Amino acid sequence: MAKKHDIRSSWQALALGKAAGALAVALARTLALTVRYRCQGPLTPTPRIFALYHNRMIGAAAAAGHWREHRPGVVLTSASKDGASLAAAMECFGLGAVRGSSSRRGAAALVALRKAISAGNHVCITPDGPRGPLYEIQPGLVKLSSLTGAPIIPFLVNYERYWELGSWDRFQIPHPYSRAEVVFGEEIVVPPSLSEDDLEFYRKKVEEVMRESLNAGRDDDN
DSSP states (O other): OHHHHHHHHHHHHHHHHHHHHHHHHHHHHHHHHHOEEEEESOOOSSOOEEEOOGGGGGGHHHHHHHHTTTOOEEEEEOSSHHHHHHHHHHHTTTOEEEEOOSSSSHHHHHHHHHHHHHTTOEEEEOTTTTTOOTTOOOTHHHHHHHHHOOOEEEEEEEESSEEEOSSTTOOEEEOTTOEEEEEEOOOBOOOSSOOHHHHHHHHHHHHHHHHHHHHHHHHHHO
16 A cells, blocks of 8 residues: 555656646746846856846846857756756746756766856856755855856846745746846856865855845845
8 A cells, every 4th residue: 555655646746746847837938928128237158157046046037038149058956846847947948957956966967067068058056046045155156167167147137026935035936027137247257276265255255246236136126
């Protein structure tokens, strides 16, 4: 009986995962067609690592339109079921996906991201994901930048109107037919062969720059 229950649970989980993925794709397509994005900041044609807060991940769609003028893009999503749904949604915007995180498949994800950059792709990472804490940056993107020589560009997406989910990151979904502003910050160049102190220095630097952009966006809303 236990085996039958396990099999049934597995099928139920698979069905729910596929349903969530289909819903994410439908939502992503709707937003791609209806949300009006305005991007600030030029991009260079050479590969960059874009850092975006986890709760603005749908906003990677806006950057995708900007990227297509220069290079293809790849987004890092977690190896979880939620990550699979997000990966499917990102494909609607012409973005590839690498699955993995600091807690699962991290080494394989790092290798895949290095290959993506070597092949000429921009990479987008949500460095406070996949589990938080919210707005606290993990060191993985700094390591990737140091290993590849690709600079880090923090960017922020501010939605005119949005729904906020009850998840750990208070995930934001813009209203259809609303506006969104995408602001790209100055690039952060990370040197090779970092010591542990250097790694922490650049991690804090990225965190500070992203928080400054977040606070500036809040001030603009007031």
